[in-house]
Amino acid sequence: MSEGEARRRPDWRAWFAPRGRRTGMWAFVLNRITGLLLLAYVFVHLAVLSVLFQGPAGYDRLVRWMSSWPFLLFDVALVAVLLVHGLNGVRLVFVGLGAGSHRQREWFWAAMAAAAAVFAYTTYLILAPAWR
């Protein structure tokens, strides 16, 4: 085969191949994964809300369901995914406009620190009433 004859094909595995990579790549992988999880959640959300079509009995069941431990833990996980994706997204908006792109690594860790702080407080708000 002479030079230029081999045509490569799109390789999506590169999106999830952080071996030997650095913070920016890990942030990218994290954003892809949390993005896909949020996309999946939209469908779960609509499926759960469809219980309301069953009238008042359905509503009561939904509230009972939403107050259960598995659902509350699901909510906590959802908050974590939302915070990671959202705050990293804010970082990307600024970095993408050239603001602080030299410090993109530090911005990532700052976003994750903020996510952790908000996550801790939100987890308390979600789980504390059920604990009592």
Place this chain on the structure above:
Amino acid sequence: MAEVELTVRVLRGPARASAAGGRYETYTLRADAGWSLLDVLEALQAGPAPDLMYRHSCHHASCGTCALRVDGRERLACLTTVGQIAAGRLGERTGHGKDYRLPRGARAAVTLEPLRSFPVLGDLAADFAEFFGKLDAVEADLVAARGEEATHFEHCITCGACMSACPIVASDLEYLGPAPLALALRGLQDPTKTGSDARRLAAADQPHGVWRCHHVFECTAACPAGVDPGQALMELRARLVRRRLGWREGARR
């Protein structure tokens, strides 16, 4: 310099559309810690793998020909030393001139693969035809800029390391990629005004241009020449946004 028992795992295979599809072959040799990876490849070629294909030319990081992946990271073979590998210091630009104080009888293992997102001519030799075509699209001017507007982007040796490190270049075949876009900006900044700025801006301001970048910044991390293609892309974006908004170029706001 200490001698190292080096186990080299090489992804080998005939000409193909990408690095995938090859097979790993393992060789063991005794190498001086001061050897570069090019020395290692030459020793393999002179010994157990006489048909091993790889690219090289200048041996001193000027030509950008010998880029490959070393344990998953894009590196110039000429800058990477056996001692550096044995010490686990692949994050450093070069191992030359450094004494890693390796113990007697040190052993190390390393995996060598061709650049990602390049067709392969054979073994470790990447096919640069597509990449060079993208450089042509932005009229990459490789003549060093003169005058006070000189930038560091002309340091680019078009080794392809940034292209291999970028996950978007892998998934979007039409994406121009970090080096061509950095060189587009360098062309726009060129005080000698060689080439067409309109053509450079048109190439950058399209769906497979600067807007395709996902801010991974592996291009900047991988660059062996100290160019910062990630920053160049962001500057190019800012320039295009200002242009769209009708702001005067160079005006401070």
